[in-house]
Amino acid sequence: AQSVTQLDSHVSVSEGTPVLLRCNYSSSYSPSLFWYVQHPNKGLQLLLKYTSAATLVKGINGFEAEFKKSETSFHLTKPSAHMSDAAEYFCVVSDADSGNTPLVFGKGTRLSVIA
């Protein structure tokens, strides 16, 4: 069975400082990994995806994530936080051998950005 563990339920950073949201995964298969963001009263938006190509993945809005198989991690980073980054972030795993499988979500990390 696949699962993801988001190590922090809440992260608070000051505007302009780096963001680090941590995620560890467990998968019996070669995983596909994603980060989704959910702003209040808005739908889930795909930030970035890893599907067995380059291990450093760049996404939208300056976010990036690095797949580390030895550490079973897929942490999300951004060099400089912006107020608009405040939202709920979900780390997600799926089976890379089939694009048809459902997504398995972590419990989410709420990012607060302080002015």
Add this chain to the structure above:
Amino acid sequence: DTGVSQDPRHKITKRGQNVTFRCDPISEHNRLYWYRQTLGQGPEFLTYFQNEAQLEKSRLLSDRFSAERPKGSFSTLEIQRTEQGDSAMYLCASGAGLAYEQYFGPGTRLTVT
């Protein structure tokens, strides 16, 4: 905008009533998923369609829940004899071909009183 749409956005119902939600996927997407999200949790998978065939159902999908996707286009999710524990956000997502990512709609928030 040609994203995933869901209707209604909000539904308040009394315990024991039946409710039906609709999802319209992105037009060229053959895969359609339903998820449920409760407060403070990530979305949990409910069921999955490829075209009109329902290929997978979660154990979360009790016999009070039924989903259809006639003609492989829009989908409906019906909950019969609603219970307070059914209160949640119901999310629909769609995907195309062999692509891994899924695109989500805004969700239907169900409140059972």
